[in-house]
Amino acid sequence: MSSFSRSIRPLITHHCRHHRPLSPVILKRFLGIPPQFLLDDYIPRCQLLSSVDAAKKRSLAYYHLRNCNLCPRRCGVDRYRETGVCLIGAETVKVNVIAPHRGEEPCIQGYHGSGSVFFSGCNLRCVFCQNHDIAHQRNGFDLTPEELAEWYIKLQQVGNVHNINLVTPEHVVPQVALSILTARDMGLKIPIIYNTSSFDSLESLALMDGLVDIYLPDFKVWKSSTSRRLLKADDYAETARESIKEMHRQVGDLSFTSDGIAKKGVLLRHLVMPGKEDEGREIMRWLAENVSQDLYVHIMEQYHPDAHVGKTKRKRATRHAEGEEGGEPEVRYAEINRAVRDEELSSVKDAAVAAGLWRFCEVNEQGGFHL
Numbered sequence: 001m002s003s004f005s006r007s008i009r010p011l012i013t014h015h016c017r018h019h020r021p022l023s024p025v026i027l028k029r030f031l032g033i034p035p036q037f038l039l040d041d042y043i044p045r046c047q048l049l050s051s052v053d054a055a056k057k058r059s060l061a062y063y064h065l066r067n068c069n070l071c072p073r074r075c076g077v078d079r080y081r082e083t084g085v086c087l088i089g090a091e092t093v094k095v096n097v098i099a100p101h102r103g104e105e106p107c108i109q110g111y112h113g114s115g116s117v118f119f120s121g122c123n124l125r126c127v128f129c130q131n132h133d134i135a136h137q138r139n140g141f142d143l144t145p146e147e148l149a150e151w152y153i154k155l156q157q158v159g160n161v162h163n164i165n166l167v168t169p170e171h172v173v174p175q176v177a178l179s180i181l182t183a184r185d186m187g188l189k190i191p192i193i194y195n196t197s198s199f200d201s202l203e204s205l206a207l208m209d210g211l212v213d214i215y216l217p218d219f220k221v222w223k224s225s226t227s228r229r230l231l232k233a234d235d236y237a238e239t240a241r242e243s244i245k246e247m248h249r250q251v252g253d254l255s256f257t258s259d260g261i262a263k264k265g266v267l268l269r270h271l272v273m274p275g276k277e278d279e280g281r282e283i284m285r286w287l288a289e290n291v292s293q294d295l296y297v298h299i300m301e302q303y304h305p306d307a308h309v310g311k312t313k314r315k316r317a318t319r320h321a322e323g324e325e326g327g328e329p330e331v332r333y334a335e336i337n338r339a340v341r342d343e344e345l346s347s348v349k350d351a352a353v354a355a356g357l358w359r360f361c362e363v364n365e366q367g368g369f370h371l
Contacts, residue, residue: 086171115155149182198240222279281351288355
C-alpha cells in the first residue's frame with residue numbers, strides 16, 4: 001500500500017462511522033434539449049407537399065396578385081397594373097441583401113449562418129424602424145421568383161447555411177410562395193423561415209402553410225393607440241394575435257435536431273420599447289394563456305432611436321430658425337427617443353416568467369446553444 005493510501009485510509013474509516021455511505025456517482029450526458037422538442041431528423045415541409053397541392057398554391061399565388069388582399073391593408077389592386085401601399089408590383093420582388101447572416105438567434109444562425117433574404121418595402125410604417133433604409137426607402141434590386149429560387153440554392157450549396165430566412169416578406173407573399181415552390185423542384189433541402197412583423201392576414205398564412213418551417217414573428221405593441229401612432233396601423237395588435245395563433249397551429253413549438261439548430265416551430269420576438277413595458281407585460285401574459293407556455297420567446301433589448309424618432313419637428317424648427325421662438329427645437333416621438341432601461345427590460349422578463357413561459361433565448365448562448 002502506498003504512503004498516500006495509508007494516510008487517507010483512517011479518514012475514510014472515520015467518515016464512514018459517523019455518516020451514511022455516499023451514493024454512487026452516475027455520469028449522465030445532457031443535450032440540453034427537452035425530449036419533446038428534440039427531432040431525430042427533419043425534412044422541410046415544402047418537400048412533403050404533393051404535386052397537386054403545389055399546383056394549387058401556384059394558382060392561388062397568381063390569383064392573389066390579380067386582386068391583392070393578402071396583406072391586412074387589403075388594397076385590392078391588380079399588381080400587374082398598379083401598386084398598393086407596399087409599392088411593389090407583381091412580377092418581381094425588391095431585395096436589398098442576400099447573404100449568410102450571423103446576427104440572428106444562436107439556434108437560427110448556428111455554425112454557418114442563416115441564409116437571409118432582406119426584402120425591400122413593408123406593409124407597416126414603424127417610425128422607429130431599425131431597418132429604415134431597407135423597409136421604407138425600398139433600396140435594392142429586382143428579382144423574379146425564379147431568380148429568387150436560384151439564390152436559395154446558392155445559399156444552400158455555396159453558403160452551406162442552415163436555413164433560408166425571409167425577412168419582411170408580408171407584402172410579397174405570392175412571389176415568395178412561387179419562389180419556394182420553384183426551389184423545391186430544384187432540390188432545396190433546408191428549412192424556410194418566415195421572419196415577420198406579425199402584420200399578416202390569415203389568407204397569406206394559409207398560402208404559406210406547408211411551405212414555411214419556422215415562423216419568426218415580432219409582436220411589437222399591445223395598444224391600438226400605440227400602433228396607430230408608432231406603426232401607422234390601428235388594427236396591428238388584433239391582427240398579430242390572430243396571426244401568431246395561426247402560425248403556432250401550423251408548426252407548433254420550436255423544435256431542434258441534436259446539434260442545437262432549430263428546424264420547425266415558432267420563435268417569437270418582442271422588442272422592449274422605452275416606456276412601453278406595460279404593453280410588453282400584456283403581450284407575455286397573452287402568449288402564455290392563448291398560444292403556449294412552451295413558446296420559445298426572445299425578449300430583445302437592442303432598441304435604439306432610428307428612422308423618424310428624434311428628428312426635429314419641421315414647423316417648430318422653421319419658426320426657431322427665423323427667431324420667432326427661443327429654446328430648444330422639439331423633436332418627433334420624444335417619448336421613445338432614448339434607450340431602454342434595465343428595469344423596463346426586467347419588468348417584461350419577470351412578467352413572462354410569472355405567466356408560465358420558460359423557454360427563452362439568451363443573448364450569451366454559445367456553441368451548443370444552451371437549449
